[in-house]
Amino acid sequence: MTQSTSRIFDGIGRIMNEAAGVADGVRREVETVAKSQAQRIVADMELVKREDFDALRELVQVQGEEIDALRQEIATLKAAKPA
The missing domain is CATH 1.20.5 (Single alpha-helices involved in coiled-coils or other helix-helix interfaces)
Known part of the structure; x- marks a missing residue:
């Protein structure tokens, strides 16, 4: 058993x-x-891959700063322009 x-x-x-x-x-x-x-x-x-997104965000930020600088330069030139 x-x-x-x-x-x-x-x-x-x-x-x-x-x-x-x-x-x-x-x-x-x-x-x-x-x-x-x-x-x-x-x-x-x-x-989108994170690294691609970060690279594009940095590029946009740099271009935004460049645009702001150019706007300031244009404003300065317009202000200095004789009437």
Whole structure:
């Protein structure tokens, strides 16, 4: 009786280990599919990379400063222009 009970528990343990392996494989497959879908969605959204955004923001800021300087220069020239 003890030996047959031991074999039953061994069989149950083996089945549980196999089920855990299958469940882990399914989990990894679901993660892979979800990650692929997320990457596809982000690619479809045509998002801008952070470094590109920062570079463009810096360029706009510099150009804004240049425009302000040119406006001041024009105002100075108009004020100095003889009537």
